[in-house]
Amino acid sequence: MFSEIFYAVLAIAVVVGMVAALFYYVPVNLWITAIFSGVRVGLGDLIGMRLRRVQPHVIVESMIVATKAGLRDLELQDLETHYMAGGSVHSVIKALISAEKANIDLSFNQAAAIDLAGRDVFDAVQISVNPKVINTPAVAAVAQDGIQLIAKARVTVRANITQLVGGSGEETILARVGEGIVTSIGSSVSHKEVLENPDKISKLVLQKGLDAGTAFEILSIDIADIDVGENIGAKLQIDQANADLKVAEAKAEERRAMAVAVEQEMRAKAQASRAKVIEAEAEVPKSIAFALREGKLGIMDYYRMRNIQADTHMRESIAFPEEAIPKKNQSDDDDE
Template identity: 70%
Template sequence: MEALLSTAGLLVILAIVLGLIIFLYFIPVGLWITAFFSGVRLRLVRDLVGMRLRKVPPHLIVRPLITAYKAGLELSPPQLEAHYLAGGHVQNVVRALISADKANIDLTFERAAAIDLAGRDVFEAVQVSVNPKVIETPPVTAMAKDGIQVRAIARVTVRANIDRLVGGAGEETILARVGEGIVTTIGSADSHKAVLENPDSISKVVLSKGLDSGTAFEILSIDIADVDVGENIGAKLQADQAEADLKIARAKAEERRAAAVAREQEMRAAVQEQRARVVAAEAEIPLAIAEAFRKGNLGVMDYYNLRNIQADTRMRDALGGGETPPSGQE
């Protein structure tokens, strides 16, 4: 009997402990007490238990609510809970609202929640709006009209524009526009010396273009941090052009040489053909002479006169440097 009573008492204690754990889980009394003494009035069942049932961690709503109340902001639990359920960062939004309120920046909870849900860090945006930041462009290379490269690095001081944070372009657009403005300004300069003498002219021209239009920032200043002279692109282009002209001239000369060689070979072939014809014609002379002897058209004296003429011709050719005909033609 005593064993049954002890077992029953143990079960009762376990049931009480388990019930207490479940009660404290669904009803965070400690958090409710903290909120109560902080001045935030919460309904224990409807607010805190309702958050548990909606799977919203109460401390992520109550603690930012207490912070906002102490900073003098009027926020309600449903507002913060709705923002959390939408995937927002409640603590970040509350910190941004407090910073904006202290800096006299007109920022409502709805706008801050929209900025946060848009994927931007609303607290950082408020900080940048209060304390502008400097972003540095990568080295921008451009060429002046005299063909000399100029490299410039600019530091852009920007301030966040709260009204354009939703839908406005980011830092990448600012850097791209500033780089384009630097290239245009350097390219319009008559000489690279003018750019080196007055680097502030670049910032003045670029700043006057209104590059922050449609972005989430307001450009306060553009300062040229460094200006260096690069390569002589004009001279390099001229050298490349001269090299290209030289290659073209060489190609044309090679073409003319090949044509001359072809013509020479054609002439040699024509000369050889003529020589072959002469040799063939000369080979027929003895046959013609013999035929003339047989027919009686050529006498012995005529033949000797012909031989004398041939000998005289060979002698004249030898004296004049000409070629002697083959002995077989005599």
Template identity: 65%
Template sequence: MDFSLALLIGLVIVGIFIVLLLVVIIPIPLWVAALLSGVRVSVGSLVGMRMRRVPPQVILSALIQSKKAGITVDSNALEAHYLAGGNVFRVVLALIAADKANIELSLQRATAIDLAGRDVLEAVKMSVNPKVIETPMVAAMAKDGIQLKAIARVTVRANINRLVGGAGEETVLARVGEGIVSTIGSATKHKDVLENPDIISKTVLAKGLDSGTAFEILSIDIADVDVGKNIGAELQMAQANADKDIAQAKAEERRAMAVARDQEMKAKIREMEAELVKAQSAIPQSIAEALLEGRMGIMDYYRMKNIMADTDMRQSIALESDKGVKAK
């Protein structure tokens, strides 16, 4: 009797331990909910998920959601995506949203988009409801030298097929900005752009700027166009100032050269005057020697003095005449 009681107690303890182990390993309520939802998952599969360190709650919840939405999803694919670091719930929600919107999206592509670092659910929503992104203010100069500043609003829709490997919003904004600069720069007059801003949007949209990106550009609308600086006039003024500085520098160089030449001429004149004074100082001595040696007579000397006096008188009269003429 004692042995039977001990065996019974042991069986009860073992049973309780097995039940607790099953409750811990297998989410019984969720498993029951999955069965009631039509999701057939064996207990062995749930145990295998635990062994592979995959939370059964995540996989079962995703399977229940997809089943209720009428989508067939492979549990092994969901496990592989979870083990790869993906977001299982976002992928399933994206598949459901794409199915309701009649957008072709396979589980393999959805998991690839999610693992690429993009929000696959947001991409599906953007495919249904396009997104408007605004460019920063873009400044460009028309051919007449007037600067224009434009802001554009770009309506884009996600392209599911190009999400993996496609460029992001920054590339779209950069290309649109480049197109705006090119269009304004090719305009003959800035008034043409102000009168018809749609010239920018039509020209930019025709360039096919969405190639190689993860988006499809639906429209480009010019939100604002403002007149900026007169760049052409500023460039002309800068060129004129530069030319003036060059001319002033050349004039200063010529003035310096003229001053140098004047100083050189004055030096030569002083040198000639010094030589003249030296020569004049030697005349009396030469006259005295000529008189002593008999090469000049006394009458010749007085005749020379008379000629010199007459010359000085004529020079004085000429100077007084010039002064009278200038006074008149």
């Protein structure tokens, strides 16, 4: 009796499992919903999706939404391929519906490529319909009169569907707008011109075609705020003056050092000359003594020479009183 119950329960479990597997691999309810929604899909297609590990309800529900929205050119194979490639089928379908309602030319292949490129294709379509405003950070630039200006801008952009794949993003737009602001302010003769006509910056920046190669189309650039910064020109002039002063001081110090060196060299030469004079003067007494011994110099001649020396020393003492004393002492030494 127990074995019969066991086998009966086992048979029921097997039947239930087979039925569950059948309904899993053959989603009859989804197939019926698709038929009544006007979507042509066969049970074999649904079973194939299960075997290829594709969720049938994602594909079928997306096809139903697209069909109800009036998109007639889609195929189940396209949606299934995009799903297997890792794309978001729901985002692509919503983007196609939004583009269709807004009269934007967007094909399934373009939408799938944008989605696989990592961009939100539905958000791109929304930006194309409703332009987006990008606020730039504060951009500092210096006018030709040396005054720094700090400007902030609001950039209104619209998504360029054809450039979403391969086109640069918002960072490039911000960088180019900042570059244009710096160029416009830098080309102004005075900062007052920029403050009086801020729209001059917008016109100049828009003329540069900054949206080339980007995923956006720039509609307008509006200067939101301009603040006056530092006087960069004056600071640069002060720094230049300080640098020139240091250079002049260095050159003056160099000239002073050279003058000191020349003076020391002249002193050394004077001392050498003086030493030679002293050495020569030391030979005079010897020569006089030799002349006296040889009878070539008389005693009266010697006294006349001494009188001449005394007279010369007197004149030098009157003209140079401080230098006459050593010479007098030297003369006395010679006499001794």
